[in-house]
Amino acid sequence: MPRSFPLNPLKLSPERVDTLRSLALPLAGGLAVLLLLFAFVLVASEVIEGETHAIDMALLRAAKDFRDAHPLFAHVMRDLSGLGSTTVLTFFTVATAGYLLLVSARTHALVVVMASLSGALLVSLLKPAFGRLRPDVALADYTAYGLSFPSGHASMSAAVFLTLGVISASTRTRLAERLYILAMAAAAAVLVGLSRIALGVHWASDVLGGWALGTAWALGWSMVSFWLLRRR
Numbered sequence: 001m002p003r004s005f006p007l008n009p010l011k012l013s014p015e016r017v018d019t020l021r022s023l024a025l026p027l028a029g030g031l032a033v034l035l036l037l038f039a040f041v042l043v044a045s046e047v048i049e050g051e052t053h054a055i056d057m058a059l060l061r062a063a064k065d066f067r068d069a070h071p072l073f074a075h076v077m078r079d080l081s082g083l084g085s086t087t088v089l090t091f092f093t094v095a096t097a098g099y100l101l102l103v104s105a106r107t108h109a110l111v112v113v114m115a116s117l118s119g120a121l122l123v124s125l126l127k128p129a130f131g132r133l134r135p136d137v138a139l140a141d142y143t144a145y146g147l148s149f150p151s152g153h154a155s156m157s158a159a160v161f162l163t164l165g166v167i168s169a170s171t172r173t174r175l176a177e178r179l180y181i182l183a184m185a186a187a188a189a190v191l192v193g194l195s196r197i198a199l200g201v202h203w204a205s206d207v208l209g210g211w212a213l214g215t216a217w218a219l220g221w222s223m224v225s226f227w228l229l230r231r232r
Contacts, residue, residue: 029223036216043209052205059204077195084153084192089160107228108167115221119159140200151202151210154193158214161185166222
């Protein structure tokens with residue numbers, strides 16, 4: 001007979017278990033934010049030193065060759081890229097915040113708006129700070145303007161979609177529903193970032209840095225939301 005292990009070997013009271021859980025979750029979330037920010041700093045340092053140039057160029061040329069061979073692929077990528085545009089993300093943010101206000105979830109609504117606005121401000125400050133130019137237009141599907149690192153589409157789609165996903169998932173009780181919502185939010189952010197590489201309008205390292213930054217931003221603001229609700 002295999003040995004069974006007790007779920008509560010220390011025989012803690014339910015109240016004590018809840019207290020430990022309430023402490024463990026913020027600590028785990030805070031650690032995740034720090035690790036993601038460290039990943040962003042690591043990518044940024046490699047970009048500044050030029051260590052990513054070789055792989056960035058290889059992926060850029062591979063993307064162009066694939067687009068040339070499969071014209072429909074570029075059309076699909078342009079559609080996916082549009083999901084991370086300022087217009088689309090603003091629509092999702094306003095629509096979600098409006099719904100949250102209708103159901104009296106004011107704290108969640110405020111966090112959704114603040115995560116989006118502060119994320120956009122942060123990216124707008126970081127781009128000129130790094131001053132990285134976009135890939136040569138000869139290798140891109142179309143001319144994109146502005147600086148390159150971090151990718152605004154990758155950063156903001158991760159920040160907005162993941163914030164919306166975490167907050168929406170928190171309103172559901174079934175684990176399957178929560179996982180599905182989070183998976184769809186993550187998939188949207190990933191597809192937007194990949195589309196920018198596929199279209200040749202961003203270096204791959206731009207997108208990688210953007211994902212790390214945007215995910216950290218979403219997780220941080222989600223933690224703020226739950227902390228405010230707990231205080232209330």
